[in-house]
Amino acid sequence: MASAASVRKAVAAEFVAQRGIAVPLIGMNLTWFAKLAVTTAFLGRLGELDLAAGTLGYSFANVTGFAVLTGLCAAMEPICGQAHGAGNAALLRRALAMSTAMLCAASVAIALLWVRVDAVLLRFGQQADIAATARAYVVGLLPDLAVTSFLNPLKAYLSAQEVTLPPLFAATLGLAAHIPLTACLSARMGIRGVAAAVWISDLVVAAMLAGYVLLGGPQNAADDDEHHPKEASSHRQQLSWCCLLRLALPCCLNTCLEWWSYEILVLLTGRLPDARRAVAVVAVTLNFDYLLFAAMLSLSVSASVRVSNELGAGDAALARRAARVSLAGGALAGVAGGMLMLAARRPWARLFSRSPEVREGVGRAMEVMALLELVNFPLNVCGGIVRGTARPLLAMYAVVAGFYVLALPAGVLLAFKARLGLRGLLAGFIVGAAASLAVLVAVILRMDWTAEAQKAHKRCTAHEHQQHQEEDDDDCNCNCSNAAVTTSQP
Incomplete structure (x- = not known):
């Protein structure tokens, strides 16, 4: 009976832990969909052509750009999650920096495609006026590639440490800023203003999260490096680009x-x-x-x-x-x-x-x-x-x-x-x-x-002899920090 009670208690504790992560993330993601709804509503107010072209342009940007950046950033989850479990703040910061650099590099390639979006749409049979207007919208979203390259890694960095309330707070403020921004810029600049409001509100969120990480984040890698300079130097050498890309x-x-x-x-x-x-x-x-x-x-x-x-x-x-x-x-x-x-x-x-x-x-x-x-x-x-x-x-x-x-x-x-x-x-x-x-x-x-x-x-x-170990095709054998393997009972 005692064992069954302890298992139930442990399962309940795990459920509470997961709920504490998931519920704020649900709120944060819902603000993103609310932002999309606001954007669509203002596109509709500009006219039928702008609504059709903006919707088509965003769909193109989503599947060719934001999906790619989101997928690449998902590699941070196992790296940062396991590093946080092992108590390695240095690796967390290293993964954040490398992932941001990776997404910025990917954004350059994506931008080269986006500036030719009208030619792509015409090739697939879209009308010339819709293709031209969609290009104006997608080109207006180009700065959001750079912003997303910083924003997504920051969110992944924090969520891996079970820090979800600051991103929710920042996303809510970003949504609050997005509504007046879109109203003002769409009236002045049309469809380009709607696109500008998207990346400016994302920039607001990214700036708040960056400030939180730099000034009061949950893991201070600088302190970790100061107290363990030799260990931190070793950590900086251990997350390779090969490791990151094999996951990304x-x-x-x-x-x-x-x-x-x-x-x-x-x-x-x-x-x-x-x-x-x-x-x-x-x-x-x-x-x-x-x-x-x-x-x-x-x-x-x-x-x-x-x-x-x-x-x-x-x-x-x-x-x-x-x-x-x-x-x-x-x-x-x-x-x-x-x-x-x-x-x-x-x-x-x-x-x-x-x-x-x-x-x-x-x-x-x-x-x-x-x-x-x-x-x-x-x-x-x-x-x-x-x-x-x-x-x-x-x-x-x-x-x-x-x-x-x-x-x-x-x-x-x-x-x-x-x-x-x-x-x-x-x-x-x-x-x-x-x-x-x-x-x-x-x-x-x-x-x-x-x-x-x-x-x-x-x-x-x-590991001194890591080069002699067999590597699994599905695994990335990069080193993070010292952690003991335990096998406590469920």
């Missing part, structure tokens, strides 16, 4: 492939009979899914942080417990998300359209999406768990197999061959996401957590 590239591919699959879904919807109505239906449906994605992303980061922290601390049992509590929380959140999708389908449709046909289509599509949410929540949590173990290739393989080998082909067959339309496309995604989830859950449940803790220990300990 799979994380980037995983993020981009998943985001792109939904863009492909929208493109396929445009080839259905009565395409205009079908595209309107899927746009309204996915808007609600984006709100739920704020919770999915937060739960994913929470799982990654808790697992990586415990592995960095060398505690295999606590890492296993964190993973299992995360899985249970993801499953419960999936049920809640699906029920919310069902409950909101009619009022959500009325909010966006007056057409009875569109409202009916949204209601039916959201019924199918409710089933997809049952899978999407735990799937995103699984992605966070495997990132926390510094094995992002597992998630990437699952996404490729689930979404590109199963979901899209199955969706095409159901939509066009079986003539199920949009519901068929969404059903295909359920099949693919369920397959990805099954693979990742099987891997996580069979994972040798003691071995994972030992691998984390190797990443976080200076």
Whole structure:
């Protein structure tokens, strides 16, 4: 009885820890979606052309730029999470600096593509006036690439240390600044002013987080270096670019492939009979899914942080417990998300359209999406768990197999061959996401957590003979700090 009570107490403590990370992150992510809604509303006030071009331009910027930067930055989660668990402030700062430099370099390449966005859109059959206006909007967003290259690493740096309230506070102030900025600049500069308001409000958030880290952050690497100069010098040599890139590239591919699959879904919807109505239906449906994605992303980061922290601390049992509590929380959140999708389908449709046909289509599509949410929540949590173990290739393989080998082909067959339309496309995604989830859950449940803790220990300990050790394809054997591996009971 005492043992069962202690287990329940430990599980409850883990749940509280994850809730403390996830809830502020949900609020922070919701401010981002609110900011997007404000931007879209002001684009609509400028006119139909600006709304269409701005929406198209932002979609292009999102899939070719911000998705790439977000994916690359995800490599910080296992590095910083395990370093924080091991108590290595020097590595945390090193990872922050290197990740920022990596994102800045990537932004240069992305910017070269963005300045040619009109040519790309014309090549894909867009009208000349829409392409030209979209270019004005995307070029206006170019400074946001540089801002995001600093903002994303700062958020990852803080969340890896379970510091989530300052980012929430900064994001809320950024949203408060974004509304008057957009109103003022859009009136003076049109669509370029809307774009300028986006990066200026992001700059406000980045400046606040940078000030917090430099002046009162949770980990002071300067103090760490002052007290342990030899150890800090060794740490600075131990996070190599090879190590960072071996984590960053799979994380980037995983993020981009998943985001792109939904863009492909929208493109396929445009080839259905009565395409205009079908595209309107899927746009309204996915808007609600984006709100739920704020919770999915937060739960994913929470799982990654808790697992990586415990592995960095060398505690295999606590890492296993964190993973299992995360899985249970993801499953419960999936049920809640699906029920919310069902409950909101009619009022959500009325909010966006007056057409009875569109409202009916949204209601039916959201019924199918409710089933997809049952899978999407735990799937995103699984992605966070495997990132926390510094094995992002597992998630990437699952996404490729689930979404590109199963979901899209199955969706095409159901939509066009079986003539199920949009519901068929969404059903295909359920099949693919369920397959990805099954693979990742099987891997996580069979994972040798003691071995994972030992691998984390190797990443976080200076080894004289590291060059003689075998390297796993999925792991990055870079050194972080000293941490002992323990195997306390769950």
